[in-house]
Amino acid sequence: MSRSILISGASIAGPTLASWLSRAGWEVTVVERFDHVREQGQNIDVRGVGRQVIRRMGLEDAVRAAHTGETGTEFVDEHGRAVATFAGGTDDTSGGTAELEILRGQFAKILYEHSKDGAEYVFGDQITALHDDGSGVDVEFQRGSRRRFDAVVLAEGLRSRSRALIMPDARIHELGLYNAFLAIPRTGDDTDRWRVLPCGRGRMLSLRPDNLGTTQASLSFISDVRGLDRLGHDDVAAVLRATFADVGWVAPRVLAELDNGSLYFEDIGQAKLGTWSRGRIALLGDAAHCASPVSGMGTTLALAGAYVLAGELAGHDDPRDAFARYEQVLRPLVTKAQQLPPGAPRIAHPRSRLQLAAFRTAVRVAASPLLGRVSGLAGKYMTPPAEAITLPEYPIPAAAA
Template sequence: MDNKNILISGAGIAGTTLAFWLKEFGFNPTMVENSPTLRKGGHAIDFMGAGYDVAEKMGIIPALKAVDINFSKLVFVDSDNREKGSMDYQKIKIFLNGRAFTLFRSDLARVIYQSIDKGVEIIFGDTIAKIEENRKGVAVMFQSGKTRDFDLLVGADGLHSNVRKLVFGNESQFEKYYGYYTSSFTIDNISLGNNAFSMYNVPYKQVGVFSKNENSTTAFFIFASPEKLAYQHHDIARQKKILKSEFESSGWKCRELLSRIDSTTDFYFDCVSQIKMESWYKSRVALVGDAGYCPSLLSGKGSTLAMVGAYILAGELKQANGDYKKAFEQYQLVFKPFMEKKQKSAQQFAKSFVPKSSFGIWLRNKVFKLMSLSIFSKLFLNQFKDSGLKLKEY
């Protein structure tokens, strides 16, 4: 097999899944992650469809089941915490034959990471500073000053991909902003005391909370912003200030949640955007997951589809016996049309993602009450099906 030594930039969901399958298929992957440890934080995600199929092939379903949030229902509340609408999540699971979890992104990434062969080299606390391709491979200089040679390089480093910037150009060429910002963080020593996922809205803004256990609650915030905001991607203090200014006067539990923001250890804040590229590869460098085709929070499928893309990329490299030209082309041929459909579907959802009026909030609450009826649950869940994609056995 040719081109066995492959560097993966990013130890998130896409990167860890790719490392798992490359090792499984006889390659020698190395991972580099800018963070000193696995990243924490991120939204709760619905885990189903083709991503569930990949996880099943990896043998990690029991581990994922152990970290399933498994909340009873989604409840929409008013400023006095009175229920105004709800959806029975357990009925949805039954409809999906139990092949669905709700997971925190960090828990999913950790489970995948723990499943990787112990022989896989993982470099934490470093990142790629320079990339030079030659006839034989890719020469990489790390931020630490070390240099290494690899046969191939895969960027699995998310929406703000460093590899994409170094090889393909500035992010602005590929990013499509959809008018929202999102944030999440976990607060200790506070609990809602139930097993529901509570959601509160005012026009243009949404807050969700769920108690992970009796001493911990995770909060999720989304707000609309017609224009992109000015802040540095790594300026956490500025991001917290923005979030406070948006929500402190919004009522319900917002002020209490935000009063504890400075003690959290898993703060996350980012825009809601998609990444659209003509090609996901260039010579010996390829992109996987959000780095190449981020479908955004609007899709509800970013993490699971990152796993699917990683599986297909690794599988095509195996099938081509390491011939990267053939494998990269086939990877894009198989998966790009499907991802473009998912991105388009998410775009159509953008305008109604967060209700923009009191009437819109009322109408949404009424619609979700109908979800208790099986016929409406089936219609709702059809958007999460991965029809049109059949995973190959590599």
């Protein structure tokens, strides 16, 4: 007898879980509050065990074909002159620029296309109530009719609304960092490197290439004030313009594009929860164990977590046993990922001129062929622990790419 599962969230973790579980014989439904697969989004990378998952899915070539074209990382000064340059990674894990870089929206579309034939997708709806009676979960939706499932997985974001239905006491570990992303028109001055400008006073500006003919810009800053991410677009734009008004290089160009419709603004944090499940309801991805973009591990955790959860659900009759085993297998990887490099994120957002000078000296040392090897700085700050666990082998056939 087939078993049914509801997955909330159609970004990275949700469709990956849907793909594996449908191949294992589950009846899979995915609900997504947006009315379509969101194709916009910043650069993300696929590393270590995450690469292993997409290989097992037969998707590595598809992801590689959508590569952003980024070839390395370059720290610059306020005039855009290179301070230190790092080549892109040449293996599964290393480098500030990974060997596989892709836009989040394009990756989400690849995973959706790979999973849609085996799963029912419901767009433009969301969960409003969850009733777990021990033998199944009755789910209420904002628009759709009430339905019953054998298990529910919330594959949502760091500040998941549905998570609050089962874990109202969950708290976010705030990092005191805001990040804004937007796509801006590409110019002849843009390069194929991720160019990063620490601006002083706790601010950073960067540009990254993409494969769409535009450039991905980000503006980040340290702040002790929480809640700015809940402001409307106009107020967020005003905050960014005031914060970066005196910054040189390409700041005026980026600020001029804040109203072009692509702005995404978030308050960066981590989800450090004591458990990732309640009864027949489990958490996955950022809702369970967000390590933050600072870690460089978000996509890897989403992929590995979905794969492990699917494998355990396929091998256990009771979802609660599967959830316990999923957490046991994945928790060591999450623990490593959430241990950010020393001083991060503030070390890369220096406040004073002295701190900025010290940071530039440090990246010069790290980029030096000789001093970098001796100091180990490049490895410490630019190589996430994406191979911290060995992925189990589960007897689930992967769908054809």
